[in-house]
Amino acid sequence: MKEILLIKNGEIALKGLNRSTFEDVLVKNIRRRLKSLGNFSFQKAQSTIYITPQEDDIDLDEACERLKKVFGIAAFSRALVVEKDFDSIKNGVLDYLSEILSDAKTFKVNAKRSDKKFPMTSPEITRELGGFILSNFHHIKVDVHEPEVIVTAEVRDFAAYVSAKKIEGAGGMPVGSSGKATLLVSGGIDSPVAGYMMAKRGLELSAVHFVSPPYTSDRARQKVETLCEELCDYCGKISFYCVPFTKLQEAIKENCPEELFTIIMRRLMMKIAQKIAANIDSGALITGESVAQVASQTLPAIACTDAVCDIPVFRPVIGMDKAEIIKIAKKIGTFETSILPYDDCCTVFTPKHPKTKPKLDYVERSEALFDFDPLIEEAVQNTECVLIRPNH
Ligand code: ATP
Numbered sequence: 001m002k003e004i005l006l007i008k009n010g011e012i013a014l015k016g017l018n019r020s021t022f023e024d025v026l027v028k029n030i031r032r033r034l035k036s037l038g039n040f041s042f043q044k045a046q047s048t049i050y051i052t053p054q055e056d057d058i059d060l061d062e063a064c065e066r067l068k069k070v071f072g073i074a075a076f077s078r079a080l081v082v083e084k085d086f087d088s089i090k091n092g093v094l095d096y097l098s099e100i101l102s103d104a105k106t107f108k109v110n111a112k113r114s115d116k117k118f119p120m121t122s123p124e125i126t127r128e129l130g131g132f133i134l135s136n137f138h139h140i141k142v143d144v145h146e147p148e149v150i151v152t153a154e155v156r157d158f159a160a161y162v163s164a165k166k167i168e169g170a171g172g173m174p175v176g177s178s179g180k181a182t183l184l185v186s187g188g189i190d191s192p193v194a195g196y197m198m199a200k201r202g203l204e205l206s207a208v209h210f211v212s213p214p215y216t217s218d219r220a221r222q223k224v225e226t227l228c229e230e231l232c233d234y235c236g237k238i239s240f241y242c243v244p245f246t247k248l249q250e251a252i253k254e255n256c257p258e259e260l261f262t263i264i265m266r267r268l269m270m271k272i273a274q275k276i277a278a279n280i281d282s283g284a285l286i287t288g289e290s291v292a293q294v295a296s297q298t299l300p301a302i303a304c305t306d307a308v309c310d311i312p313v314f315r316p317v318i319g320m321d322k323a324e325i326i327k328i329a330k331k332i333g334t335f336e337t338s339i340l341p342y343d344d345c346c347t348v349f350t351p352k353h354p355k356t357k358p359k360l361d362y363v364e365r366s367e368a369l370f371d372f373d374p375l376i377e378e379a380v381q382n383t384e385c386v387l388i389r390p391n392h
């Protein structure tokens with residue numbers, strides 16, 4: 001019995017002349033994700049990617065689990081490969097689907113014939129195969145509106161395929177097909193979700209994390225690396241940049257008005273993140289900010305932060321409630337790590353009364369009380385980079 005995985009690429013199918021480039025990125029990403037499971041061959045035809053295992057003992061259940069997390073896949077199915085004749089299709093249904101059909105009360109047949117040389121039309125295949133199933137499984141009925149099982153029989157270029165399970169994919173665009181962006185990742189709930197959302201739009205992520213030892217612990221940094229590792233299942237590998245931020249935070253504390261501490265800190269974070277992004281040809285920053293969530297996320301505060309940015313800053317969770325963000329964090333598996341109780345550098349020296357409506361000229365004047373540039377350079381120089389890969 002020969003099984004295959006058939007991938008339907010979603011939005012990519014709408015890409016006209018560029019489609020093939022997007023498909024190539026998708027195939028490359030899938031290849032990488034499945035590599036450790038064994039050898040597969042890949043073919044592209046008719047907006048479908050055919051993935052054929054080249055060894056008998058490949059764990060296809062695990063392959064399907066991994067495919068569910070690859071962006072650019074709208075849906076996929078695990079199918080039996082049969083000869084292109086109707087008897088083989090019928091035998092395939094008996095061999096491959098008898099368990100699922102025995103357990104179901106209702107079904108319908110969905111037939112597709114893209115090889116027009118095949119002698120039966122799609123409606124004919126549907127009708128005949130439906131009759132065949134009814135005569136072999138006496139308890140089951142046809143329900144064309146809400147069937148428990150949809151039996152798909154596809155007659156395509158290379159062979160015919162029989163399947164009963166269409167599995168929902170992660171959607172979006174293949175990671176890397178939209179360029180690169182740099183995620184400012186904290187140990188919180190929001191920024192990993194923000195990274196996930198932009199990777200879904202096809203951006204390859206790098207991550208920047210600021211640490212302030214001895215105020216923040218090694219375990220806090222480790223937690224953020226774990227979060228990135230969890231994101232890797234969706235985003236592929238992530239270059240993780242860990243920036244020593246203590247001297248800058250101490251300098252702000254000593255030289256700037258306390259009420260502006262957070263806003264100046266955020267501006268310095270953006271400046272440093274942009275320098276790192278420029279070095280690795282990354283075209284945008286991503287943050288987990290959400291309007292009104294905390295004092296540094298009011299409109300005037302965001303405007304002051306944006307004023308130091310020369311590249312676009314994406315804030316995909318900007319309009320979401322915490323509850324909505326948490327729902328995604330749980331779905332993608334970062335939530336449990338995010339709620340581990342280690343201090344982030346943002347919680348070091350937080351002002352008692354942060355300014356919620358900072359004026360840009362006041363912020364700029366206060367920031368100019370100290371020359372941060374040498375410390376910024378030093379922080380960039382002393383940044384450590386680790387390549388974080390999926391866990392298998
Ligand atoms: P999160 O849940 O992502 O930590 P938050 O609601 O706690 O967000 P803030 O602490 O104000 O909000 O941080 C806002 C954004 O700033 C974060 O989403 C993240 O993008 C960035 N950020 C905060 N702390 C750090 C850090 N230590 N390193 C890198 N980026 C950070």
Ligand code: MG
Nearest residue numbers: 186188344346
């Ligand atoms: Mg935070």
